[in-house]
Amino acid sequence: xxxxxxATASASRSAGILPLLKTAFVNALVALxxxxxxxxxxxxxxxxxxxxxxxxxGELASLVAAVFGGSIVIELLRQWIGPTGAEKLVPPAVQxxxxxxxxxxxxxxxxFTLLVPVIFYNQRYILDLAILVLTYVMLxxxxxxxVGLAGLLDLGYVAFYAVGAYSYGLLATxxxxxxxxxxxxxxxxxxxxxxxxxxxxxxxxxxxxxxxTLAFGxxxxxxxxxxxxxxxxxxxxxxxxxxxxxxxxxDNSDDGLAAKLGIExxxxxxxxxxxxxxxxxxxxxxxxxxRLRRLPIGRAWEALxxxxxxxxxxxxxxxxxxxxxxxxxxxxxxxxxxxxxxRQGFISPESFTFQESALVLAIVxxxxxxxxxxxxxxxxxxxxxxxxxxSLEGYRMLVFGMAMVLIMIWRPRGxxxxxAPTVYLTKAQAISSDLVKEGHx
Amino acid sequence: MDYFAQQLINGLVLGSIYGLIAIGxxxxxxxxxxxxxxxGDIFMIxxxxxxxxxxxxxxxxxxxIPVILLVVLLVSMAITALYGWTxxxxxYRPLRHSFRxxxxxxxxxxxxxxxNYSQVAQGARVKPIPPFIxxxxxxxxxxxxxxxxxxxxxxxxxxxxxxxxxIFTWLVSRTRLGRDMRACEQDQTMAALLGVDVDRTxxxxxVIGAALAAVAGLMYLxxxxxxxxxxxxxxxxxxxxxxxxxxxxSLPGAMLGGLAIGLIETFWSAYFSxxxxxxxxxxxxxxxxxxxxxxxxxxxxxxxx
Numbered sequence: 203x204x205x206x207x208x209a210t211a212s213a214s215r216s217a218g219i220l221p222l223l224k225t226a227f228v229n230a231l232v233a234l235x236x237x238x239x240x241x242x243x244x245x246x247x248x249x250x251x252x253x254x255x256x257x258x259x260g261e262l263a264s265l266v267a268a269v270f271g272g273s274i275v276i277e278l279l280r281q282w283i284g285p286t287g288a289e290k291l292v293p294p295a296v297q298x299x300x301x302x303x304x305x306x307x308x309x310x311x312x313x314f315t316l317l318v319p320v321i322f323y324n325q326r327y328i329l330d331l332a333i334l335v336l337t338y339v340m341l342x343x344x345x346x347x348x349v350g351l352a353g354l355l356d357l358g359y360v361a362f363y364a365v366g367a368y369s370y371g372l373l374a375t376x377x378x379x380x381x382x383x384x385x386x387x388x389x390x391x392x393x394x395x396x397x398x399x400x401x402x403x404x405x406x407x408x409x410x411x412x413x414x415t416l417a418f419g420x421x422x423x424x425x426x427x428x429x430x431x432x433x434x435x436x437x438x439x440x441x442x443x444x445x446x447x448x449x450x451x452x453d454n455s456d457d458g459l460a461a462k463l464g465i466e467x468x469x470x471x472x473x474x475x476x477x478x479x480x481x482x483x484x485x486x487x488x489x490x491x492x493r494l495r496r497l498p499i500g501r502a503w504e505a506l507x508x509x510x511x512x513x514x515x516x517x518x519x520x521x522x523x524x525x526x527x528x529x530x531x532x533x534x535x536x537x538x539x540x541x542x543x544x545r546q547g548f549i550s551p552e553s554f555t556f557q558e559s560a561l562v563l564a565i566v567x568x569x570x571x572x573x574x575x576x577x578x579x580x581x582x583x584x585x586x587x588x589x590x591x592x593s594l595e596g597y598r599m600l601v602f603g604m605a606m607v608l609i610m611i612w613r614p615r616g617x618x619x620x621x622a623p624t625v626y627l628t629k630a631q632a633i634s635s636d637l638v639k640e641g642h643x
Numbered sequence: 644m645d646y647f648a649q650q651l652i653n654g655l656v657l658g659s660i661y662g663l664i665a666i667g668x669x670x671x672x673x674x675x676x677x678x679x680x681x682x683g684d685i686f687m688i689x690x691x692x693x694x695x696x697x698x699x700x701x702x703x704x705x706x707x708i709p710v711i712l713l714v715v716l717l718v719s720m721a722i723t724a725l726y727g728w729t730x731x732x733x734x735y736r737p738l739r740h741s742f743r744x745x746x747x748x749x750x751x752x753x754x755x756x757x758x759n760y761s762q763v764a765q766g767a768r769v770k771p772i773p774p775f776i777x778x779x780x781x782x783x784x785x786x787x788x789x790x791x792x793x794x795x796x797x798x799x800x801x802x803x804x805x806x807x808x809x810i811f812t813w814l815v816s817r818t819r820l821g822r823d824m825r826a827c828e829q830d831q832t833m834a835a836l837l838g839v840d841v842d843r844t845x846x847x848x849x850v851i852g853a854a855l856a857a858v859a860g861l862m863y864l865x866x867x868x869x870x871x872x873x874x875x876x877x878x879x880x881x882x883x884x885x886x887x888x889x890x891x892x893s894l895p896g897a898m899l900g901g902l903a904i905g906l907i908e909t910f911w912s913a914y915f916s917x918x919x920x921x922x923x924x925x926x927x928x929x930x931x932x933x934x935x936x937x938x939x940x941x942x943x944x945x946x947x948x
Binding site for chain 2: 409
């Protein structure tokens, strides 16, 4: 954490090495105070409840030195690059090349994704990771309807994921219903909860909406934890049936798919099936979203995102517009939840924390609100990047948080770009919506 | 009745702590118009710094409790305030004129950073301190032996809150800084044109908010006797709920909302079930917002076209 102040940074750009050293020195001093107690002294509770502590001045010194060196490097880089702009960072030639690639990127990516189980058939780890990434792609596309298209900030999206997962888990374990009956039911139940959440939220705007959705997500999680008789509380629901290939189980038995097809059984079959299942669900989400966007309701969502007051002035019913957005987004969350439950075979409230909501929201915003391809790429980058740090257990979320802050500072509108409204009345606005202050959501 | 009175006392004490954190949310929201998601974690950091300072002072052989308390208060306020200042510089200032979601995500990222920083630096286990302030008064003893207790620590929490609130109200309504803050709240561009240093005012807002959160962290440490790296999240959401409940942007509202959340939580745990106390607090937030979309003391938002 370096404390770089823009004021001193601009001053040092014209001057020599001395102000640079001064800035670095001040930053190091700030770091020294910040880290002095938290890093310099380590506390630990003993077995008798007595606190002990020991000093870690070596770590403290190296951290402060790192801040000192880091701020010099950053300052030098800043002087060398100068004021950053899109033009300077990415030359126009590269930009046009990228937009050329961009046109063919989506189909190429889709073909590659379809081939993943063929290419990596024997690499279980990669297949599992691909399924995880696709789950987040689906969640991101689902939330994209609410946040990206309708502009409603939802901090409790994971609640619908939880509703879907528990709907399937409880229906399947209590009544023995098959996945293919429970999947639509999970979607419908989640959509129902979406509408239920939508009602109180209708009159709220901006940050009030954010806190109510956050509260709603927490309420669902707390009810799941506390309603022991139904949900098993913190122990979760276990023994959730694995999915079947339209009624034919994917196992080693005589009735199994492998036996019926007359091929040798392999546990990878189920993984491959799960892969194509989530891919199909994700593509369904994508297809429905793109279709809806061209219908009046999708246009109304986009209009709502751009300006709610103008929307109402034009006679668009904002009530149904918001409710449908919540319900559609929630339904896809519910589908993803049902898939999650069948993949894991076990669900517990721990999987549905605020951290998950923030992760999905980060995927949507980093991908660029409303951009379908952007969300998919952001999910790949975030979940894949997250995996890279798996060995650094404690530091993983630290790095993730820092990345969120840095990406927001670098590209506040998302990594890939965002989707402009589908239609314009006469011609596109002269000023892009990026540059004007946003209306309240 | 006695049981009710005891719960009332407990609820007011808890509410004071929430109120102190909520003021930080409300101030930042009033001036910058963003939810500082990391504020709950600043409260947690304040608690940790207080704990470590306690340890050092005690191991240095200091025994005078008022001196220890004063030093701990000052050190934790100072360092936590510097945390607030640094966070504003790194994560929020570059995004001040960015679109609405950007500072919020950056704040969520900052909250993750602080939580995990504290976990990496201090470990995941709950850290207890021995009770420093003991004793109290028996207010009333009923025939069946139920005693209404008012402990010294409870008195201290409430008195500290009242004193800080008084200082703070004076600061906002009477000083140059307070005038600048109110000016920035009205219209930042206009305030800047009239010679208000907007950057400095916003920095000071974060500093004061963080210092108050540090006091809340110290009070929490003394009252409950423990800190842990995750306590910022729940306390932060509660305090934020309090700020929204009271009408975000309004200082008396934040205190009122804090007391309301503290009382709701305490009474719910006392008469119904402990497990659902947070559900109760959040549900009441939703119900209040349905009927009063800008909170209890909030100003109605003007729609700008």
